[in-house]
Amino acid sequence: MSSRPPLSYHAAGVDIDAGNALVERIKPLAQSTRRPGVLGGLGGFGGLFEVPKGFREPVMVSGTDGVGTKLLLALEAGRHDGIGIDLVGMCVNDILVAGAEPLWFLDYYACGRLRVDVAEQVIAGIAEGCRQAHCALLGGETAEMPGMYSGDHYDLAGFAVGIVEKSEILTGARCQEGDAVIGIASSGPHSNGYSLIRKILARSNADLQGLVNGQPLVNALLAPTRIYVRAINALRAALPVHALAHITGGGLVENLPRSLPAHLAAEIDAGNWERPAIFRWLQEQGSVSDAEMWRVFNGGVGMVAIVPWGSREDAQKILEDAGERAYQIGRLIPRGEGPGVRILA
Incomplete structure (x- = not known):
């Protein structure tokens, strides 16, 4: 028999006790997001959710994403x-x-390496996001994988499931020439373009505590993504919404056409809203072209709603009453042979 000491999971770099401690800490966080439909609690092998009543033809909608290299800035x-x-x-x-x-x-x-305090902070943020979206944090997975991630680095992925009546699915088919394009303000870059942002930070040797328009640069860059669920729900309850577009990587120029029929384009007047100062700072420090800025970042608009032209002022008021900043940024026009979005300087 070998004289070497016996190995254990802990010796291999995995702390089961820390994982169990984290589960106990986050149970109240998950409980704070509980909503009608949740069956059972955290800790099972699968989360249970009862399909809400009142739907004639319910359709489940799912989505998954991460936060990209914004994580590296958060770690720094x-x-x-x-x-x-x-x-x-x-x-x-x-x-x-x-x-x-x-x-x-x-x-x-x-x-x-599982740092329980850090993981708890991250999951507390997830719970806060779920409360803002009025959805339940139904479960999750924590994986401690020594050798896969260096130092204190970690990675995140998320998975959301929603429901919609089949007849109310938004496909863009209701869009018409002359419809109004309503832009809903972002909080900054959200979670897109951070590989370029980090390159700009390195080239400019920027101080993260330095001020941009009166606030520390790090605050502007780490401002959390706006969650538009409650505002959009209020808008859809009050008036017809023909289409929506989430403005992520690719900006307005690539995301908005995904929600429009092929024969229509959006004519956008960039003078109808003020870009947040952080975008001006990034463009100046990185000598980034206008075209690249529009293609990488949201430009200060995180969500777009397409509504009938006659409803544009009501739509703006409803969104603002729901706590968002909204702008009338353009209208739909025939596409012809041109691009799906035409930005007027």
Whole structure:
């Protein structure tokens, strides 16, 4: 028999006790997101959710996403409280575009070494995002994988499921020439373009605590993704919404055409809203072209709603009453042979 000491999972770098401690800490966080339909609690092998009553032809809508290299900036800054909100926002805003009401959310947290305090901060942010979206944090998975991630690095993925009446699915088919394009403000870059952002930070040797328009640069860059569920629900309850578009990587120029029929384009007047100062700073520090800025970032608009032209002022007021900043940024025009989005300087 070998004289070497016996090996254990802990010696291999996996702390089962830490994982169990994390589960106990996050149970109240999951409980705080509970909504009608949840069956059981956290800790089972699968989350249970009862299909809501009242639907004639319910259609389930699902979406998954991460937060990309924004995680590296959060790690550098030691700020983990908002990244979970980003994770939820990127998923629920996507399924919202189909007209779905988010029902539940699952998260996946992977790391090389489980730091319970950090993981708890991240999952507290996920719970806050779920509360904003009125969906349940139904479960998740924490994976400690020594050798896969270096140092204190971790990664996140999220999965959202929602429901919509089949007849109310938003496909863009209702869009008409002359419809109004309503832009709903973002909080900043949300979770897109951070590989370019980090390159700009490195080239400019920027101080993350330096001020941009009166606030620390790090605050502007780590501002959590806006979650538009409640505002869009209020809008759809009040007037016809012909289409929605979540403005993520690709910006207005690539995301908005995905929600429009092939024969229509959006004519956007960039002078109808003020881009947040962080975008001006990034463009100046990185010498980034206008075309690249529009193609990479949301430009200050995180969600777009297409509504009848005659409803544009009501739509703007409803969104603002729901706590968002909204702008009349354009209208739909015949597409012809041109691009799906035409931005007027």
